[in-house]
Amino acid sequence: MEIKDNFKEKRLFSNRTIVAAIMVFLMLIILIAQMFNLQILQYEKYRTRSVNNRLKIEPQPPRRGLIYDRDGVILADNTPSFQLTLIPEEVKNINDTTLRLRNIIEISDEEMERFEKLMKNLWRNNLHRFDHIPIKFQLTDNEVARFAINRHLFPGVYVKAHIARRYPLKEVASHIIGYVGRINEIELKTLDYFDYAGSTHVGKTGIEKYYEDVLHGTVGEIKVEKNVSGRYIRTIEETPPKPGNDIYLTINSTLQMEVEKAFGKYSGAVVAIEPSSGEILAMVSQPGYDLNLFVNGISSEKYKELQQDKMQPLFNRLTRGQYPPGSTTKPLVGLAGLYYGVIKPDDEVFCPGHYMLPNVSHKYRCWKKWGHGKVDLNHGIAQSCDVYFYDLSYKLGIDRMSTFLGRFGIGQKTGIDLPGEKTGILPSREWKKRVKNEPWFHGETLISGIGQGFTLTTPLQLAQATALIANRGKYVKPHLLKYHEDPATKNKVMPDLDTEGKDIEDVSNQDWNTIIQAMHDVVHGKRGTARKIGKDAPFTFAGKTGTAQVFGVKQDEEAKKTEELAFELRDHALFIAFAPIDKPKIAVAVIVEHGGGGSSVAAPVARIVLDQYLLGESNGTIE
């Protein structure tokens, strides 16, 4: 064995120690460098991350604005609704608890299934074991009471109140008010992410949809600190939500309800406008449906039932139903004849019951088989003689007729504050060329003159045209919003009504008088088509009947009597009216689907509207 050289070894060790010390120092420098990198160079990045980690913004949904009628009757409000929830971490045996719960509260198998599925996927649904997990939505008062008594038996189970939309009048004005429903995936993409962060519902139809911005309000937020498992630690900052504005509609709910009642078994639509302002007094699409069905999701069977109902309760006939105006266009066509100087009021036409164009064998029938004999403009309108208007239309030509009717809003959107309004059709040469790529024929001018053929109007357009006649050309924009109001400050916001340049100023007063007199004679004249409803009226009013063919009658076929036809093949009955004549307070358009002639069912509905509005009472329903 070699002799150990302690001195040499010691020197070797010292050298190694120095190298080791240098290495240690360098490696510590590496660590410090990394700390410098993280804490100084990347400080902002990590600071932001740590803030985002702990601070969560919890949106506070605003209270949705209420909807009232013009007199302050509530049409839509918010009401507490109760749901049964369970906090998993507070419940020892969840299966046992739910089993016992079912003894006192009715929980369907589907609800149970949904709950169990939710429990299995808490994380995926962004829920935690310390969150309220809903078992059943919408408890009845009875169930709430029963649970309250047995509360002590169910630790960790709660009844939670939340606010739900309610429509106290159920199906009244359903197509106007519309409803809210749960926000769906498509809406989620279009709605403002921040504004709707706390909201579960959004307006789906009607006023609820059109004035969504007004009703919704501004979301509030609570900035809270949460730990890694999302448990609340403390509140940092709070901005309260700003409730949505309350909406006052122009609707008179009493009138609305009376008119809805008046329809009886019939379906159809009524629009009543105040001619001086354009405010819509009633807007009825019958039948309606209970708006409350949609708030928390309608069951698929119920929805199917509504959808397959032959009466189409979900269909908004007011702005989306398009009907041939029939003879209700005659006052406008007559006025066009006077305006363009094609006829004079006293010019007479002989009506043999049909009309023939030169060199064409086709017979254009008058509704009165044996003819009206000699007819002037007044009689043409009052007795609704088709032959008179075939002749007038032929003289007028489609271009002038189309231009003139267009000024009354036929075939155009009225711009009412409801979503999804349809245009209707105002036929013209350009229209036919564009849509059908065919030339215009004379025969088509004739049937357009009596409101048949291509012409389609919505009940709303018809009412607007009637209001224009009542106003003698003064345009008002039909609208449903009277004003909306900030619930806190009571600041009112009036609707922005654009009426610029739409008045019909170049029709002479005399011409207006002639037409309005003729419409007066429709109800008050000896031979007026609606003389039945004008007979006992304590006020004077003007009107016009109309019949819209649902099914075309062939050339050689005898027109059948209404009673002989299958219900769905019967003609639609129309009536327009305004009253009183000198200072009109109300203009009405009525369509009774498959009601047969305008005088038999549509006119009585109009009378009910007028009575109710002008006299404050009306009687009953049509048969």
Place this chain on the structure above:
Amino acid sequence: MELNSYSAPQQLKGTQIRQLSFIEKTLHLDTLLLFGLLLMSCIGLVVLYSSGNQNMGLIYKQLVRMGIAFIIMIAIARISPDTLLRWAPWFYGAGIILLIAVLIVGTKSKGAQRWLNFGLFRFQPSEIMKLAVPMMVSYYYSNKNLPPSFKQIVIGSLIILIPTGLIAKQPDLGTSLLIASSGFFAIYFAGISWRLLLTATGIFASAAPIFWTYFMHDYQKQRVLTFLDPEKDPRGAGYHIIQSQTAIGSGGTYGKGWLNGTQSQLDFLPERSTDFVFSAFSEEFGLMGVSILLLVYFLIIVRGLFIGTQAQNTFSRLLCGSLILTFFVYIFVNIGMVSGLLPVVGLPLPLVSYGGTSMVTIMAGFGMMMSIHTHRKLYSS
């Protein structure tokens, strides 16, 4: 000795011992080292109070562990290095037997078989090896003429590889690497030639792929992969390292202040009192705190290395050098791991992390260093 005649004055100078104080003479403790360790322990308690949600129970538990660890240190410091030398082979032999026992009758915990259950307490034999391996290697070289021959290096390596292999089989990669490095440090201080050192390093580096393919478990591979790209799996494996870096980075220059670290207080930081305690510290005390912490560590290491240079025989020198460098490995691996420089290996931050076993081992190691320093004779023979 032949060279004594002219080396004596120098040796006298080198081993000249100043007047020993009471602590040094009677308690056999080194004042500076003791001060550094106490300071670190206090820092550890301060951080623990915050990271443990101000739970005094945790503090008391840790205080008890520290007490035990310090008592063990004091006890070992009283044992002279000569006794340690004599014990080394027995200690090492017993350790090997226990490691084999673990593989046969050990208790499984978290997928690894590391524990021996003695009814009253559980015990990890690998902890013994953290001390036994450097002791045994130092023992082996104590009577050799250094620098060692190639054959002696091979034998030294075998002393290291046997327990390392046994521990790696449990599997406990972190500890086996730590023990391997502690043995290696002894060989390094024994004077392995630089050329051989570089060659060995080269061989190890090129063997890494083989190691990867045949010896590493999937979870270990996963750790390495996660380390390379933590953002790839931010919710799973990468979560720890992302949250840890966020805690450190968001501390900035001066930190968020004691008890105000949101990452740790709100549980975003995992293992915030144990392996990731450094991140909790960095979040609350910033780069300033980190610098001070690392400075204290550096001073402890420098003192340890100095004690090695003052040691009077080969065994003491090698043992002291390898123990203090192993201490540094703990620090470097832990901080490197929590800051994203190294893959996640379950090593605690010595003296600061909450937990007992490793603290006892580390303090026992310091006890040996203190023994080496306070049992010096006036003249070496």
